[in-house]
Amino acid sequence: MRRLLNTLFILSEDIYLTLDGENIVAKREGQIAARYPLHTLQNVVTFSYLGASPALMGACAERQIGFAFCSPRGKFLARVCGGSAGNVLLRRTQYRAADDPVQSCQISRSMIFGKLYNARWSIERTRRDHGLRVDAERLSGASRQIRALLPQVREETSPEHLRGLEGVGASAYFGVLDDMILNNRETFRFQGRNRRPPLDPINALLSFAYSLLAHDCASALESVGLDSYVGFLHRDRPGRTSLALDLMEELRPCMADRFVLTQINNRVVNADDFLHMESGAVLMTDEAKRTFVKSWQEKKKEALTHPFLGEKLPWGMIPYVQALLLARYLRGDLDAYPPFLWK
Numbered sequence: 507m508r509r510l511l512n513t514l515f516i517l518s519e520d521i522y523l524t525l526d527g528e529n530i531v532a533k534r535e536g537q538i539a540a541r542y543p544l545h546t547l548q549n550v551v552t553f554s555y556l557g558a559s560p561a562l563m564g565a566c567a568e569r570q571i572g573f574a575f576c577s578p579r580g581k582f583l584a585r586v587c588g589g590s591a592g593n594v595l596l597r598r599t600q601y602r603a604a605d606d607p608v609q610s611c612q613i614s615r616s617m618i619f620g621k622l623y624n625a626r627w628s629i630e631r632t633r634r635d636h637g638l639r640v641d642a643e644r645l646s647g648a649s650r651q652i653r654a655l656l657p658q659v660r661e662e663t664s665p666e667h668l669r670g671l672e673g674v675g676a677s678a679y680f681g682v683l684d685d686m687i688l689n690n691r692e693t694f695r696f697q698g699r700n701r702r703p704p705l706d707p708i709n710a711l712l713s714f715a716y717s718l719l720a721h722d723c724a725s726a727l728e729s730v731g732l733d734s735y736v737g738f739l740h741r742d743r744p745g746r747t748s749l750a751l752d753l754m755e756e757l758r759p760c761m762a763d764r765f766v767l768t769q770i771n772n773r774v775v776n777a778d779d780f781l782h783m784e785s786g787a788v789l790m791t792d793e794a795k796r797t798f799v800k801s802w803q804e805k806k807k808e809a810l811t812h813p814f815l816g817e818k819l820p821w822g823m824i825p826y827v828q829a830l831l832l833a834r835y836l837r838g839d840l841d842a843y844p845p846f847l848w849k
Contacts, residue, residue, distance in 0.1 A: 513803065516550070516554050517796055517799065518554060519555060520534055520535070522534075522557065523554075525561040530547070549573070549722075551721055566586060572585065572586075585724060597731065599836045610739075612842070617845055618672045618675075621755045624848045629649045633646065640685050645686075687771070688771045703789070707777070707780045709788070711766045711798070715802070716754070719758070720750050722822070723751075724747040727832075730832075739751075739755065769798065779791055779793070808821050813848075828845075
């Protein structure tokens with residue numbers, strides 16, 4: 507099992523990263539702003555346009571330290587990878603499965619089942635914990651609608667119909683997401699998902715959380731020897747980590763959406779944490795990103811019992827465990843891929 511080390515997030519747009527011995531050096535206008543030992547890091551994610559030196563990227567690739575580049579708005583741009591982890595047989599099996607509609611559908615429906623199951627549980631948790639502050643009947647209606655979809659998803663054999671069921675479930679879930687916002691509603695109103703760019707504060711938070719989660723999933727998949735760019739639900743597209751997007755589907759409701767709701771409902775973020783651009787885009791401030799990332803890292807240290815393994819693990823290990831289970835399924839060690847079912 508891979509150790510849960512630190513992820514270094516570079517949130518300022520004017521930072522350039524270089525290598526000095528066994529250290530990452532962050533420079534601003536040629537002056538050293540900070541220094542980080544390589545041996546303490548598992549991943550580096552930079553939101554700066556200035557980038558990093560080739561020597562540093564090579565050192566990270568050699569040490570299997572994930573290195574991802576994102577735009578200041580949180581859009582994924584690229585990842586630096588060294589030699590492929592794992593063996594060629596696993597990846598060849600993955601490619602054959604991705605080219606087989608039947609196998610792709612089998613894996614996809616497990617992931618979508620997990621996504622809808624976790625979305626329903628998120629709704630139920632809000633209804634249970636805050637029944638006097640929310641429209642309980644409205645939340646119950648969405649929960650029942652999603653629950654009715656689960657048996658259909660489990661038996662579906664058509665990729666097109668599977669995506670249709672996912673769309674119905676997502677519509678029901680996002681239809682009540684606004685009801686799950688308990689505080690500061692004058693700032694945080696959810697009226698639908700929008701992105702590239704986000705047009706309101708809550709979509710800015712969701713987009714940023716999804717970027718962090720996608721990076722964690724891509725790093726997890728590469729660490730067990732899978733190709734993060736070849737997916738089963740999300741089809742191939744140049745530059746897109748399709749399998750990472752597949753893996754994060756079941757984790758969105760419990761790892762990203764619930765985290766965003768907690769940040770809002772606990773008043774960690776507020777109206778001052780966002781920039782409203784003339785184009786209509788709404789962006790998080792650098793300080794808001796720092797606060798968000800700090801809380802994200804702390805959340806990843808919290809422990810829970812994995813529903814399939816029955817072992818207590820930190821949240822941050824969940825993408826790695828799911829990547830490992832997917833690899834075991836592709837190798838034939840498991841009869842089916844077991845999605846992460848939050849309880």
